[in-house]
């Protein structure tokens with residue numbers, strides 16, 4: 001397995017130069033586009049890695065899966081999906097037109113920005129600090145990494161430039177979809193996106209999802225039913241508006257983020273974390289997608 005991963009990373013390196021690092025959040029533009037790494041955690045507990053697997057990056061939209069889990073734990077499946085839909089979209093992740101497509105004016109799904117902001121508004125806690133700390137502690141628990149922290153420069157950078165997210169949130173507030181202070185909800189959302197992780201951390205999250213909501217320590221974190229719903233939404237909505245193509249060519253429930261990470265869960269087999277900050281035109285890691293494509297072929301990982 002180690003040799004397979006080493007070979008695949010080297011074969012995929014040329015794809016890093018076909019992408020560009022995200023620049024709409026200025027702090028992300030500083031990332032090294034040549035980085036490419038992978039970590040695999042099998043459900044038997046074996047771990048394999050290759051390339052720059054220990055590169056630290058911000059979790060960004062992969063946090064949408066984490067906050068969805070926590071919101072479900074806090075509120076139950078039924079309530080959460082009365083506030084956010086389950087439908088994919090061909091519009092971009094921060095599209096405002098998405099907010100008018102659902103008949104009840106709820107965001108289409110929890111993997112687009114509007115949906116994730118609505119989800120964050122459901123997370124319990126009396127203060128912003130309490131909510132952000134609950135998300136951080138939950139992430140530490142499901143990754144098994146107590147050292148995960150928030151990258152303050154990325155958080156500040158997002159807060160300063162996040163006006164599209166503000167627009168989405170105020171629009172939702174105007175439609176009665178979210179309640180309370182928009183700035184406070186966004187603050188928690190920006191902090192969740194700015195948690196700093198490695199490919200190992202996200203592979204561990206993938207392994208828990210692959211294992212129907214149970215950690216490698218045998219502790220159940222979320223119900224089997226919640227886990228099934230989340231993996232299905234990852235398939236239909238996890239890779240932005242390239243989710244259909246990803247399902248056809250790779251066929252693994254996955255979620256990407258503009259920090260360059262992709263977290264993937266191969267049911268009953270393994271969790272995979274890949275990192276490559278150079279993104280393709282859809283906002284997915286260019287080298288990371290290629291790695292998953294080759295690995296899926298090599299190990300026959302497609303669920304379809």
Ligand code: GLU
Pocket residue numbers: 059060061062093094113158165190193256257258259
């Ligand atoms: N924090 C980013 C934003 O809200 C997340 C984007 C992403 O990774 O898709 O714009």
